[in-house]
Amino acid sequence: MHCVRGKIAILAYQLKITKKKPKMTENNRYCVILCGGCGSRLWPKSRIQMPKQFIDFLGTGQSLLQLTVARLKGIIPQENIFMLTQTEYAEIVKQQVPEISESQILLEPARRRTAPGNAWAAYHIKAINPDAKIMVAPCDNIILRVDEFRQSVVKAFEFIEQNDDTLLTFGVKPTHPETRYGYIQQGKEIDGEFATVKTFTEKPDLELAKVFIDSGEFYWNTGIFFWSADTIIKALLENASVEVSPKFAEGEGIYGTERETEFIKEIYEVSPSASIDYAVLDKADNVTVLRVEGIGWTDLGTWGALYDVSPKTREGNVVQRAKAMMVNSRNNVVSVKSDKLVIVSGLDDYIIADSDNALLIVPRSEEQKIRNYVREVKAVHGDKYL
């Protein structure tokens, strides 16, 4: 169901496509790092002014964003790495990734989830290099086995370089029935680790997650994608003319010029919010999954995820930075500012997270509600505590 304007845009766009043989070179490899999220489920450590991706959550000395950039070193040319973020984070990004030039930072003028951002990035990069192959990388991933991950990234690029019309997803073989992730169900085997995609699913409940695991057909949806600029643009026009403005296609001659900022602002102003998963991948029929195993992948979206990946005391407590005295208390995650002393007694399975002006004490089982609490806080107090 495309609107007429959408159809016209597709036709207009298709007329412009001139089939070229891809250059098959690493210089065509690009990455768009999505670093504009607000990380509200990790409040109050993750703040609207300094969301999780800019925080050294694991105590490694590097923020999640810096870790993400570091993982790409040597497999994607530095000048081909783009940051897609919100205008308000421009300075933080420049400061945390000084090796990236200002022209590599795409500043979204409003929060519209991932679909409009991916559209813009594709058009923008295509204007630079029509043969561009783009990796889309969220920056709240934790990846413990970086070498294995990098091998998979190269494999993914090689696949779309040889199968230009494919939207490639990056699925991780589940190690347990996790309810925090969406899942990708594979369809037919293609070749080695590649398969067609049958369905995308939302976060399942525990029972369903167990069924997924037992079936052997389901993979965690990492939110990492690979596609050529041309292919995602075509897919957007074909599948997402409601969710993503077809006006992006009218920007030829504008991308890369000083008029781009104003042009994008106009589009974003009237754009609905939509995720790229919902707007495109759910509907497209040219989606493939690279089935990856053993890279130690986690999405650091919630306190529970942080709990899972962190070292624990004998009593199962995760204590970040703080000096903690945990009395008769088990399986808690405690995250307070460096060097703060915490004394907890008689508490099991809680999240205790403290920032300068906010303190959160909720059961780990309620981690998904934190986003709602933050919404309520915003309704009452505005941005003061976000």
Place this chain on the structure above:
Amino acid sequence: MHCVRGKIAILAYQLKITKKKPKMTENNRYCVILCGGCGSRLWPKSRIQMPKQFIDFLGTGQSLLQLTVARLKGIIPQENIFMLTQTEYAEIVKQQVPEISESQILLEPARRRTAPGNAWAAYHIKAINPDAKIMVAPCDNIILRVDEFRQSVVKAFEFIEQNDDTLLTFGVKPTHPETRYGYIQQGKEIDGEFATVKTFTEKPDLELAKVFIDSGEFYWNTGIFFWSADTIIKALLENASVEVSPKFAEGEGIYGTERETEFIKEIYEVSPSASIDYAVLDKADNVTVLRVEGIGWTDLGTWGALYDVSPKTREGNVVQRAKAMMVNSRNNVVSVKSDKLVIVSGLDDYIIADSDNALLIVPRSEEQKIRNYVREVKAVHGDKYL
């Protein structure tokens, strides 16, 4: 069981006593406010650098010390009000009670509980006025009905002015079987609200506290005492020559001079720690109790006490200053810095207290353990978090 040195001191002291008729005037009325405590059971709001007595715990705009001083206005001459505190609190006391001159602040050079301090204060004040009648006032009391309290104070002074050889305690008729307080058991009726004292008891358990209440003979020990300088000095020499150095008696001609500081320092250096209750009142046979009722007295010694006296939400939560979102949470006391946002879910009957570098989350039923936790913290980290 007095040591020989103690006996000699008594004899020497008794030789010096010249029985005078008391002047029966308000100018002989003195008060010693005990404001040197460290309030560790109210950690981490009460800190070693700024203990509870200097904090506006009730949000009245006045610290507990300032409230204590204000209650005495008009019934004790301002120049007769002395502060007994630790050297480190000199500046805070001066700042909080600027109407008191520096000579009215007695700075203890070490923590030795209440017995040595009361001894020093008595000798010091006696050197100024041999007829001095002294009220000893802790400053962690909360008194809701100040007029009634003031009437009782005047009554107490009048009693010891007419019964100079009495150590008068101030007992409050219990309203419930409180386990946080020591109790005074009355003996024989003397006159109106006065009675002899049969026993002092430590904090009872709940069962015993109920027995106390049912008997009708027991009163809460407020820690407020009235005695003439002479009488307490005599009682110290007779009863407490082990706990309180008899050397205090040798200071005639030194109290009030510039040699006093050095003299006191020498005594404190070798002095044991003892409470005046244990050192004197437990043993003396001239102890009387003024039985007081309906003054709304509480000792703000613990978080539970603060909970009891504070206004509560419909769910029974006491929230101090913070903006709190209490979800499925009842009967908690939340004390954090002004304007901090707190979100708590699924927690009942807890103390949640937060300061800049320390956070405490313990059940209200464990309030007496907080002091031990603080002790452990000190053992590991020194004074950093105290």
